[in-house]
Amino acid sequence: MKKYFIIALITLFFSCNSSAQKSNQKENEKVTFNVTKTEAEWKAQLTKEQYFILREAGTERPYSSPFNNNHKKGVYHCAACNVPLFKSEHKFESGSGWPSFDRVIEGNVAFGTDTKIGYTRDEEHCANCGGHLGHVFNDGPKETTGKRHCINGDALTFVEDKE
Template sequence: MKKILLFALAAILFNCNGSAQKKETKKDSFPITKTDAEWKAELTKMEYYVLREAGTERAFSSPLNKNYEKGVYHCAACDTPLFKSEHKFDSGTGWPSFDKEIEGNVAFTTDYEIGYARTEEHCATCGGHLGHVFNDGPKATTGKRHCINGVALKFVPENNTKDE
């Protein structure tokens, strides 16, 4: 009986990451598309790793995590405005967190990379990987926590922003 349960558990775990469950987006389905060589020439190694290879920066490594200035957070790859500072909060996770995105500028897909479904966020303009959204954000607002890699963002202070 133990062998059957062990076999069933192993089958479930290995099936959770099957090829039929890979990401639903194509990198060439966004308004801005570039070759890998073009992105590598424009981005730092860490920006490329996060934005183009869906990597994750180390927790607490981004200076934007504790940035409390007013302004707008843009995509580091294509400069699309993604999040407003008024929606930023300290989640304690070590990554910049927001309870709301700028509608229409962030695209969402399902990510099964770690064996279960998570909602992945991309820049809707260039497809750059931003992070993930979870349902454990501030209940007083949206209840969402957009957990974003700081290296995927460029902060534009309020006095430098246009009406967005």
């Protein structure tokens, strides 16, 4: 009986990861972005860490980004194409180990579905170049948006306000 329960549990786990959840994009549909480059061009432009995050949808180690403790006023841009993504006034300390924001700069961040780790997450990428940024969760500050945009620091550059 215990053996059948374990088999049923494993079957249920894998069946919940259906192909319908894998992508909102049609099978042969190719997404195009304003900034497109070959993989060789991206490798030449980006650091090894930036390439891993932005082009291979990797994740940096938690607490490794200097942006976790950045409290200056300014705007966080995409490290690949320099489009503005997040304002410092929307950054908050989430305790997650990654820079976190409660909102995006509208129109500059796009969303998709990520099922690589066995369950569905809302993935974020730069709407201008398609670079992977991180994920968005519904456990952010309740007094603002309730969202936590959990972003890899290596996907960002920071432009400080000149005031």
